[in-house]
Amino acid sequence: MGCTGLEACGLVFLGWRISNEYLDPMRPERIFLGWDRPLAAQAAEWLFERCERGLCPDLSRWLVIVPTRESGRILRGALRSGRPEGFLAPRVVTPMEVYERSRGVSEKWAGPTARLWAWTQLLLSEQGADCSLFAGEPAERNFAWALGLSRSLCEAQDLLSEGGLTFSTAREAAGHFEPELWLRLAQWEERYRAILAGAGLRDPMEGRLEALDKASTDFEGDSVALVGCPDPHPLALRLLRTALPDRDCSVLIHAPEAVSGGFDAWGEPDPAFWQSRCLPFLPATRIYAEEGEVARRTADLVAANQFREAVTIGVCDSRLLPYLRLSLEERGIPAFDPGGAPAHGSGWPSLLADLRELLREKSIGPFRRLLCHPAAAAWLGLPEDGSRRRVLLERLDRAASWTLAKDFESAARREPALAPFAEKAKRFLSEAREQPLATIRVLFEELFRRQGGGDGLRALSDELASALEEMEAFGASSTRPLDAAEALDLLANRLARQSLPEERPEEAVEIRGWLELLWDDAPHLVLAGFQEGSVPESVAHDFLLPATLRERLGLRTNAQREARDSYLFEALVEQRRGRGRVDLLACRFSREGEPLFPSRLLFRCSPLELPGRVRRMLEARDSPLRRQPAAKDSFRLQIGPLRWEGEKRLSITALRDYLACPFFFFLRRVRRWEAVEGPPEELDAREFGALLHDVLSDFGREEAMKRCDRSEKIEERLHTLFSRRLRQRFPEGLPPAVALQARALEGRLSGFARAQADEVRRGWTTISVEEGISSSIGGWEIEGRIDRVDRDAEGRVRILDFKSAERAPNPRPAHLRAATGSDGPAPALFDWRGKRFRWRDLQLPLYAAAWRRKNPAFSNLEVAYFALPKHRAEAGIQAWKEWSQELETEAESCAARIVQAIEEGLFWPPADAPEWEREPWQSWFDGRPGEIVSPLLASS
């Protein structure tokens, strides 16, 4: 046998029939243990008192039914403490595990995944399409929709099983409640069973109901005890009721004889009794304004205990759990949840999601994320190696932004380094298309091989494996084969509500859910999140089984839940009255601001007391406001030494950065800091402009077009040139987004064509295009490239720069502005015509000066922007009207001032430049580099 421990006792036995239909059901024996001591210890004592005395204490004839596996673990712990020398253990099972004793060997029962898939198949089948289950079903019948609906149907089946019902039997009981719906459900259930049967499976609930019907359970003459089980699954009780010679069944109740009126024969709390019972109001009841405070206070209470094991945290409201864990972590208290940690925290769901996305869309995103996932990367062939991964990711970014491709394959074609990984992924995709399940099996085997061990991982792996097995069981019988992405959907679904066992850290404090608390024996209990809606838990499954119908069908009702929780609450408190303490914490608002309310159990008291209790609750709103401490920078960035490194060579555009802010210049031009944005969807503004420039300079080079003044012809030519450029840039075809942008570009080209024709008509001809220029200023090479130079018949020469901003810029304000006082870096400032000015850009003046030096024959120089804005009517020359040579000279001396400042390492302090207010710089420097950075000056 593969399993050990008592959980394995749910063995499968061939049953022999006890038919007791003719027996009058007799009352089981109720035993009131009292509630002044821990339940487990009391139960253990009670059992040992009744064990067979042979060679050793022998409880092996006992079948003990406890509410949950965890309570079984606690009971066994108590038994061990009672007889350390050893004993033959009783079989401890949960109520529904009783059914597993009655199965025939030959049956194959459908697991949760098989059930889901059966429903899904049905919903997506033609039959399903012909008649819809609900009025006005969705436009799109896809797998996701079917899966969601299947989940609900399975859940509804499970709920109905509480009353021993199926859709068809419920239909009779439902009567006039939505009769057509129930009729359809009943019919559909038949088909669902047929699908299961096709794969040799049966619905497990069907088996249970059959077992109940036949009462075919083998208790082998065991003694049966139902211990501390105030709320067993009703179906389990029914089985006991019908199949058990009741003289042998003892019901152990964790309550004193005095409240015997509060329980029925099977120890279930009686709603009428508990509804009218006054519940204790603890002195240590605290209602806080907000969830976070509950978490903090809980951690404080735990920390105040001398021994960790003296205290248990009862988390009544599971939404509190993450905050609670954080608060504990902040105080360095390890926590342990015997119920396990939710699987969604494990990172596996996200891996499954990435694989699904890869299968469905073959896009770069999931491919990149798989490369980053340790196990998945290894599967793709990338060993755990930081620097190799770094290089690959860099390449991937580069390829993605160059190709703008949506699929990883085209990106990989651009960067050979990515090829082997893309190849592996591609192979996976094609294999998954051929043989989805087998491929997934192989994939998971590899992925799990690369993970460490651990109970949690093993449980996860088992869970996924058995889900896959269930899918495989359908194999041939399925009419609609599952594709790999859908299979992954089902696997993800299996994980969604799974908890994985976690390691118990040393000195950990235990965290338990509300329903697990009855068995807990810690002397100090902190009930955190004692909120309405959680205690008593409100169950909504309204769309099929609203409360009234539930009641009518004999399913568990809210009143029963309330009775159970009232009992639990009192028992928990009573158990610690003499020997421990209970703290109760609740709050009025969730962390996200959603209003909450303390449990209504707190108001279960005599009318006289009620106003007082309500007042206590209301006081919580006035709890002290959280004060925000004044903002402070936790550290500064140490950047430096601030000095120029490299050759004495600068581009004219770099000078603009210095004019904006010397420190910005340092980061961008000396340190070459450059951001990478996420995967681009389209050409960014820079590339857009570059493409436009390229086309225009191609055009300018065409001798034949130089004198053309017909805008249609020009436009036609431009379009030819443009499509050539596009083909060069995107040899694999135009990405759709670029195709859309191309229209914008074409719009600008038509604007250009019109303006260009006008200019030619005015007598202008292009004389040079993309002319490189360079001047030596202050011993530095200052370089640039002039977009275009035109000349007219009168010998005027005009230096042009193309500007593709959305709105037409004017060259003068782009270069110069009036300065007030001392804004901007010192080299930018100058006086001109009696006024103070500040350079913002030196581009056109420096172009002009350099060009003039190169071509001294031309003295009549103008400078202008050739603006190509969004509105094509606005395209055209934007001349710098008051242009003068003086400005050229001044610009050159400004450049000289700048290079000198650069040589002297003058990069500090930063100026108030708009660059700092723009992303991405804004988010890194908060618009105030001067405060965030502590510079290492070059001199020091």
Added chain:
Amino acid sequence: MAEDLPIARSCLIRASAGTGKTEALARRFVDLLRCGVDPRRIVAVTFTRRAASEILDRVLVKLVEQAQADAAGPGANPGGFFRNALASLQSFLADLPRLNLRTIDSLFQRIVRVCPMELGLSEDFELMDEFEAGELRRSLLAHMLREDGKAGVRLAEAIDLLAEGEEGKSVWAVLDRLIARFGDVYAEEPRRERWGGEALCRSLLPGWRETDGERLWEEIARKLAILDSRRAEEWEKLRPLLLAYQGNGTGDRVIQNILESYDPESGCCGEFYFQRKKIVPDAETGRLFGRLARFWLQNGLEAACRRTRGLASILAEFHARYRVALRRQGRIAFSDAPRLLRELGATGGGMDQDAWLRIAFRLDSQWDHWLFDEFQDTSRAQWQALQLLVEETIQSTEGARTFFCVGDAKQSIYGWRGGDRKLFEEIASRYAGGVAIERLAVSYRSRPAVIDLVNRVFGDKAALEGLYGKAGIAWTKEWEPHASALEGSTGYSCYLEAGAGPGEPLRSEGGVEESGQEDEEGLASPVGPALARVMREIIRPAERGLSCAVLVQTNGWARRLASRLRKERVGSVFLEGEIFPGADNQLGRLVAAALQSLVHPGDSLARGWLDSSPLGDRFRREWEETGWRILHEKGFAGVVTEILGRLPGTPDAFAKERQGLLREMACRFDQSGSRDIERFLRFWREQPVRLPETTGTIQVMTVHKAKGLGFDVVVVAELDRPIRLRSGLLEVETPEGAAGLLLAPGKAIAGKIPGLAKARAKAWEEELFERLCVLYVALTRARRELYVLAEAPRLAPRAGSAGLGAPTHRDLLRRALAGGEPRPLWEKSGIDLWFERGTRSAPEAAVRVPLEEESERPGSLRFPPRSVLSIPTAPSRSGEERAPTGSWVPARAAAREWGSHVHEWLARIERADESTQESLRNGAASAPEGVARDAIRAALACLESEVLEEVFAPPAGTVIWREKAFEARVSDCWVSGIFDRVHLFPGPDGKPDSAILYDFKTDRESAELGEEGLIARYREQIRLYRAALAQMTSLPIDQIQAILVWIGPQRRIEVSDSSARMT
């Protein structure tokens, strides 16, 4: 419950700001309870979660008070109620879970929850928060942009229609903006033909069509002798431009002039200016120009329709994807709920009686009593979804159903979000007589000085009507002077105007700048420095312990003023009552830098930043190796802990606070299970944490965010911008009844098409009214002190913009408040005081709630050792390795199944007698082919095997244990296991004196393994079992033989002591 309740059955309350809407609603609720109404039949809806909980609290407080009053005095029952307060309280508390006291959003969500299937949602659908909704939009947009094929073509066509070749560089930006602006409108009105449809176009401009522009031009040219030669040449030059005119863009001045002179009635043009010369056409020419104008109108209208259709198809493309995505991912946004419900009715036109019956049944309740808070904010869509029920209630003649709503048309500032103040009026007028109407005008929030200012501004009929026209008239109809309930307590209000200091240039010279005009404007505004000074020298919120808000209209202004105040270091400044822990401090940035440089190693900016941080490049290199593993194993919370944990030094108070928030954010993100760094970083930067109202700080926020809040001190700014029509999308109705939406063409065109002109005027009136509401809401937020701060008009008013029809709030304030000459607030400050009331005072000593004292320590509780801590070892009983891969090998799974079947059969065998064998044979015969039958056969073979005879046929008198679970403590550790089979042999005294322990092994790889292998595998297990058995039976260990029974090859293998060495 009695038929007739002792309260007004239908009641509508107009409650001005601060007059206790919540209180009125809570009172009504209590009255209903005391009338004996079953709490679950009451539906009370409001707009914010805070308000919902506030109402709940007030209901409780009232009931408690009334109960105590009842207890004190003899049961005086002035209201004639049926139920006493205590019983009402009890019933209220008992029904907590079924209470419908909620936000309207959550009410709809509740309804959707009961019919998800009908809506194509899965039952466990979740609600998206703002971040998630944004992410969804982003991903849908990305998909749209990446689609080729038909969808791509459709999108391209739509963009062509919309932009007519004048697209911006970034398609993304265009789509993003359009969807943000018009997405909701489309969701409300998805009928495509209403979006600039042909019919609409035709009915707006019925009659003949001017198609041949060229001919018309020629005809005009013939008549244009009136022009001199130079003008004639100019005119001819304009020909292409003029003929191409379609109503948007700048066009030429002459177009405006001709259009202005056009009279739609006669179809003729009058005199107009061309090139600064007045042209006076004769009748004939006037008609020709009229036709030209008509030509423009027609082209302009058609272009507008085309653009509207383009817009609609873009929105439709998006919307279709959105609807699919909602269902696919099982998440909806709040605003989707009422829209989804509209699809429910059988006719598709909203929820019908049938749908409601079904829903009511599933909701398990009958809703008889409706209470609406802030009714003016209810949207048409929300109303339509509930209308059926509510109107039934109002019309009902039974006394047992009631309706109550409270609202204030003056505070309807959510028109852009669908809030529809007219609903309020509709109900009031439709059920006039049947509905009791009340007014509340006494403020419990604001002090008299504040109320004075409010009364002066909003009671100035002349100013309002003069400046705001029809909207002003509508407003004065709503208006009733306010009073303050806090008569006698000190308060203060004033109106200030800040001018530019001398010599400062107001705006940069030259043309339009690339960086956008608004930034420049904001930077240049003197309001910023004035605000800073007033804050520092007069208001001093920190010093005076006051809560303080600066209210503006737009996000841009809020951002700019906040950063201005921060730069001037006036105190702690918060924007929109929110903080961004991931983005507003160095710790958050550090985490972002580490993650960004991990996922985009080429980002030298992030990398450089990280290297310059105290962690330095050594950490970065290590991080590149370990980061991914930490992320995948521990999630983002683990990453944050790791990174922040590396920072040297002890954190100060601020750092501690932020660390806590950052951990929490990461933890919250981890709940989604995602490990996507890019998504995380967006979350990190964009996710705000809301702050409660705090004293001593300055909250800069938009009026919309401040709705429903109150502050000790309020400064209202951004009052000087001329009001513009924001929407651009006109709701048009034509006399023929065609209705639709149209992207408004330029004013010149729209003004001459009667239907459009009307729609425009209506939209304009709405806009003006809503702007007044915004101002009203802003001014009424103040409790003690109100500062209204406008920018003084610039010396040279911009031509045209301040003309008729574009008032600013400043115009109103000046007219209403100014009396006489203003005086400077400080010498040479440029800030003038125009109006002042009341006095500033130090606030009463704030009532500090003492910090809760730590209750007594739990100390050391005494308790016996707890059993939870004894963790048993369960020695491996099978050959399966514990590695998780095991489950993926199919053979293993089968082996496991076989093994468990074999064990199960063997456990049932007491002795190998004939009857047992017989039953096994029968079992094998009846079992289906497969593992199950194989297992029975294997068990049978064991029984028949000679080697194993002693196992199943022990001497008589032997005590046999089969399949016994045991627990024992062996050498300090707990062993928990199952004995497969034990034979206990009786000694001379009849008590057992020796035993054999059999352990069945079903390992199948016999050939490779061999006996030695098997022993090695199970030695440790057998040693523990044997020791446990010895201890339990008190037999000497050497009297216990341990034997492995290997089922497959049918072998007995003794595990002797010598071979059972300790590992």
